[in-house]
Amino acid sequence: MTKYIREFRTALVATLVLAVLVCGVYPMLVFGLAQGLFPENANGSILINNGKVMGSSLIGQEFSGPQYFHPRPSAAGAGYDPLRSGGSNLGPLSKKLIGTIRQRAIHYRMENDLNPDVKIPADAVTASASGLDPHISPENALLQAPRVAKARGRSEEAVRMAIAAHTKGRDLGVFGEPRINIVMLNFDLDRSR
Amino acid sequence: MSIFHSPFGWIQLVLFTGILLVLTKPMGVYLTRVLDPKGKTFLDPVLRPVEKLLYRIFGVNPESEQAWQGYTMSLLIFSLIGFVMTYGILRLQHLFPLNPQGLGPLSEHLAFNTAVSFTTNTNWQSYGGESTMSYLSQMVGLSFHNFASSAVGIAVVGALVRGIARHTAKTIGNFWVDIVRIHLYLLIPFCLVYAVFLTSQGVIQNFNPYVTARLVEPAAIETVKRDVPGEGIMERKVEEVSIPQGPVASQEAIKILGTNGGGFLNANSSHPFENPTPLSNFIQILSIFLIPAGLTYHLGRMVKDQGHGWTVLSTMFVLFLAAFLICWWAESAGNPRLHEIGIDPALGNMEGKEVRFGVFNSALYAVVTTVASCGAVNSMHDSFTPLGGMIPLMNIQLGEVIFGGVGAGLYGMLVFVVITVFIAGLMIGRTPEYLGKKIEAYDVKVSVLFLMVPVLTILGLTAWAAVSTWGTISLNNSGPHGMSEMLYAFSSGAGNNGSAFAGLNADTPWYNTLLACAMLLGRFFMIVPVLALAGNMVQKKRAAGGGVSFPVSGLMFASLLAGVILIVGALTFFPVLSLGPIVEHMLMLKSGSLF
Numbered sequence: 001m002t003k004y005i006r007e008f009r010t011a012l013v014a015t016l017v018l019a020v021l022v023c024g025v026y027p028m029l030v031f032g033l034a035q036g037l038f039p040e041n042a043n044g045s046i047l048i049n050n051g052k053v054m055g056s057s058l059i060g061q062e063f064s065g066p067q068y069f070h071p072r073p074s075a076a077g078a079g080y081d082p083l084r085s086g087g088s089n090l091g092p093l094s095k096k097l098i099g100t101i102r103q104r105a106i107h108y109r110m111e112n113d114l115n116p117d118v119k120i121p122a123d124a125v126t127a128s129a130s131g132l133d134p135h136i137s138p139e140n141a142l143l144q145a146p147r148v149a150k151a152r153g154r155s156e157e158a159v160r161m162a163i164a165a166h167t168k169g170r171d172l173g174v175f176g177e178p179r180i181n182i183v184m185l186n187f188d189l190d191r192s193r
Numbered sequence: 194m195s196i197f198h199s200p201f202g203w204i205q206l207v208l209f210t211g212i213l214l215v216l217t218k219p220m221g222v223y224l225t226r227v228l229d230p231k232g233k234t235f236l237d238p239v240l241r242p243v244e245k246l247l248y249r250i251f252g253v254n255p256e257s258e259q260a261w262q263g264y265t266m267s268l269l270i271f272s273l274i275g276f277v278m279t280y281g282i283l284r285l286q287h288l289f290p291l292n293p294q295g296l297g298p299l300s301e302h303l304a305f306n307t308a309v310s311f312t313t314n315t316n317w318q319s320y321g322g323e324s325t326m327s328y329l330s331q332m333v334g335l336s337f338h339n340f341a342s343s344a345v346g347i348a349v350v351g352a353l354v355r356g357i358a359r360h361t362a363k364t365i366g367n368f369w370v371d372i373v374r375i376h377l378y379l380l381i382p383f384c385l386v387y388a389v390f391l392t393s394q395g396v397i398q399n400f401n402p403y404v405t406a407r408l409v410e411p412a413a414i415e416t417v418k419r420d421v422p423g424e425g426i427m428e429r430k431v432e433e434v435s436i437p438q439g440p441v442a443s444q445e446a447i448k449i450l451g452t453n454g455g456g457f458l459n460a461n462s463s464h465p466f467e468n469p470t471p472l473s474n475f476i477q478i479l480s481i482f483l484i485p486a487g488l489t490y491h492l493g494r495m496v497k498d499q500g501h502g503w504t505v506l507s508t509m510f511v512l513f514l515a516a517f518l519i520c521w522w523a524e525s526a527g528n529p530r531l532h533e534i535g536i537d538p539a540l541g542n543m544e545g546k547e548v549r550f551g552v553f554n555s556a557l558y559a560v561v562t563t564v565a566s567c568g569a570v571n572s573m574h575d576s577f578t579p580l581g582g583m584i585p586l587m588n589i590q591l592g593e594v595i596f597g598g599v600g601a602g603l604y605g606m607l608v609f610v611v612i613t614v615f616i617a618g619l620m621i622g623r624t625p626e627y628l629g630k631k632i633e634a635y636d637v638k639v640s641v642l643f644l645m646v647p648v649l650t651i652l653g654l655t656a657w658a659a660v661s662t663w664g665t666i667s668l669n670n671s672g673p674h675g676m677s678e679m680l681y682a683f684s685s686g687a688g689n690n691g692s693a694f695a696g697l698n699a700d701t702p703w704y705n706t707l708l709a710c711a712m713l714l715g716r717f718f719m720i721v722p723v724l725a726l727a728g729n730m731v732q733k734k735r736a737a738g739g740g741v742s743f744p745v746s747g748l749m750f751a752s753l754l755a756g757v758i759l760i761v762g763a764l765t766f767f768p769v770l771s772l773g774p775i776v777e778h779m780l781m782l783k784s785g786s787l788f
Contacts, residue, residue: 004266004270006252007266007267007270008270008274009252010251010252010253010267010369011267011270011271011273011274012274013250013251013252014251014271014369014372014373015271015274015275015278015337015341017247017250017251018337018340018341018372018376019278019333019337021376021381022336022337022340022341022376022380022381022447023332023333023336023337026381026384026385026443027332027336027398027440027443027444029385030385030388030389030392030398030440030442030443030446031398031399031400031440031443033385033389033392034388034389034392034398034399034442035398035399037389037392037393038392038393041392041393041394041395041396041397042392042397042398042399042442043397043399043401043438044397044399044401044404044436044438044466045395046404046406046436052407053404053405053406053407054406054407054409055406055408055434055436056404056406056436058395058465058466058469059436059465059466060465061408061409061434062408062410063409063410064410065410068409068410072548076460078431080434081434082323082434082435082436082437083323083324083403083434083435083437084321084324084459085321085323085458085459085460085464086321086459086460086573086695087460087463087544087545087572087573087575087576087695088544088545088573088576088696089545089573089575089576089669089670089694089695089696090544090575090576090669090670090696091575091576091582091670091672091674091677091696091777091788092528092530092542092544092576092577092578092579092674092777092781093530093579093672093674093777093780093781093786093787093788094670094674094787094788095787095788097544097576098530098531098534098787101531101534101536101544102534105534105535105536116535118535119535119536119537119538119539120535120536120537121537121539121540122527122531122536122537122538122539122540122541122542122543123540123543123548125531125536126543126544126545126546127544127545128463128545128546128547128548129460129463129545129546129547129555129570129571129572129573130460130463130464130465130547131460132460132464132465133465133547133548133549134465135547135548135549136548137540137548139537139539170201170471171470171471171472171475172472174201174204174205174208175205175471175472175474175475175554176470176471176472176474176475176549176550176551176554177471177548177549177550177551177554179548179549186409187409190409
């Protein structure tokens with residue numbers, strides 16, 4: 001019996017001491033290093049304009065006006081709600097999924113004035129995993145360029161150049177996919193107005 | 194688009210496997226030093242005094258070792274106390290500091306489920322982190338187990354390997370020494386460097402309240418007004434959003450390295466704050482496999498048969514590669530129902546995937562996280578194509594022995610090794626021997642017990658859910674996909690994986706309680722047989738002269754081992770898989786039906 005009591009005591013002390021190490025010392029060390037080395041990242045890559053918080057460069061936002069590039073559909077809450085991150089979790093044969101995507105495709109063709117034979121990039125009509133994806137594919141951006149140019153009264157060439165400037169290639173030339181951060185792109189377009 | 198037209202996918206695959214294989218040996222050598230109480234590491238000058246101090250505070254004599262019963266007892270008591278602590282914190286989080294959002298306590302069944310989930314290294318999440326957990330709950334209640342449960346897994350495999358390597362002995366190590374050394378020399382220093390790297394990519398680490406941002410364009414959102422019946426849909430303008438913050442990086446590092454998988458935020462590693470860039474993603478995938486791969490080298494070194502270690506690794510590797518290629522192929526091919534309505538097939542199946550990762554990195558993450566019992570996700574498995582989603586499900590059901598969770602993977606694999614040696618012995622009509630030790634009835638009995646626990650748990654509970662209202666009312670999808678959602682949940686629970694077909698609403702008393710039971714069975718009813726096996730192996734004599742044992746390295750053994758794993762898994766789970774993903778795949782190709 002005393003053996004068990006001893007074991008309990010050891011386990012209790014071990015739990016408390018290890019908790020101090022891995023739940024106190026360790027995260028505070030990371031906190032110190034992160035705030036010292038990469039303060040902007042560690043605090044959420046927050047975008048500030050004229051003293052007002054406009055969002056984060058990592059977190060997608062809803063843009064619906066014709067003068068903006070539109071993000072991917074989002075299943076986070078009612079759409080791009082950072083408190084409700086997540087995907088639609090609808091299976092490939094879901095009536096709801098196929099029906100919704102059909103509607104989005106019709107809408108996308110209409111607002112961008114596309115012929116019925118133009119294939120729509122998959123990212124433009126599917127919801128992302130996080131619901132907060134800040135990126136769209138280059139194909140998606142190029143199809144939206146004429147609409148944005150028209151709404152802003154600027155040449156398509158100028159808008160295409162803005163897209164090119166915001167196109168990020170694969171990391172180290174290899175990893176991931178080419179992408180465009182539309183939060184940054186839209187903010188830049190507004191700024192150069 | 195076909196995987197053959199994706200050169201960058203193949204380059205990334207070659208880089209991934211190449212770097213992993215190069216790191217296996219150094220990691221294995223380091224692990225051997227960590228698991229040897231007298232082993233020397235480069236951190237000794239700083240940490241040796243801390244280690245000695247900890248033994249003194251714990252009241253543990255590092256020189257004395259335990260028999261398997263004592264080792265098991267220490268492990269169970271340590272896990273129990275951690276569980277109680279976490280349950281308490283989750284139920285009382287509103288009374289503790291570091292809760293800037295003023296989040297309330299968790300319900301009894303959710304707190305029970307979550308505490309079990311983290312104690313068992315499962316990290317199944319019936320909750321969304323950003324809307325449920327205070328910073329203290331995350332940092333202490335959950336993160337403690339991210340360290341402790343992975344240390345326990347590594348300790349168990351360390352003990353089993355000692356049991357195999359030693360002969361005519363009684364003890365298999367000292368649990369407290371293993372736990373302390375794994376924390377000090379492996380998990381904490383590795384995670385420290387790793388977490389800082391993650392912040393360099395954009396992962397957050399702060400204690401600020403959530404940031405309120407003004408939207409450029411107030412978004413018009415249609416909401417159903419629930420409190421006024423009959424009011425119906427109304428439009429509402431949203432002008433501000435609230436962006437979650439918190440100490441994410443420190444938790445992210447151990448979540449991945451310790452193959453825990455429980456995300457700080459609901460969307461897990463698909464969330465830009467947890468996994469912001471393809472580079473952070475690549476390192477995450479690599480580090481899920483790092484310790485499990487190194488442990489195979491540790492095995493070879495300890496039993497003085499490096500060929501055996503490499504053979505086990507090769508078997509894992511081939512099975513992993515096969516699973517990945519099928520999943521990648523299925524996701525690249527995409528959903529034909531969408532191609533019919535004018536969606537470009539070039540990007541593959543993008544529902545539930547992030548643009549920065551694309552199909553390749555999503556499929557790779559999904560396979561890596563399920564063969565290793567990690568459970569972190571960077572895409573939503575629920576929205577995978579039928580076959581693409583079946584692969585993660587099958588990986589879990591095969592027992593997560595392909596690399597596997599830290600420790601848990603290799604000890605599961607060694608049980609399969611024992612079974613394989615036994616079957617091979619029967620085939621050639623000789624007493625089966627493993628590395629010079631006779632495999633006897635007791636060893637086979639505990640090994641079969643180990644294999645039966647998850648089978649009975651997964652099939653039994655899924656069957657129960659499928660015929661009950663509590664089971665089907667939580668589904669997000671109907672038809673065969675609904676079946677897959679339930680099957681995935683119980684497989685993930687019993688397999689201590691933690692990933693999900695996340696459409697299933699698991700935060701109900703029934704699911705929370707039964708999944709917690711599945712997790713407990715899948716953890717402790719498997720660890721105890723493993724330690725019993727270690728205790729029995731350690732006392733055996735080693736046959737003199739070697740040479741007579743069945744060779745446990747080389748192509749022949751690797752094929753037998755892979756065959757046993759696949760046959761046990763396939764025979765057990767093929768019938769139920771054919772009711773879920775397989776029939777769904779047929780329907781996708783051959784009929785117009787939707788569900």
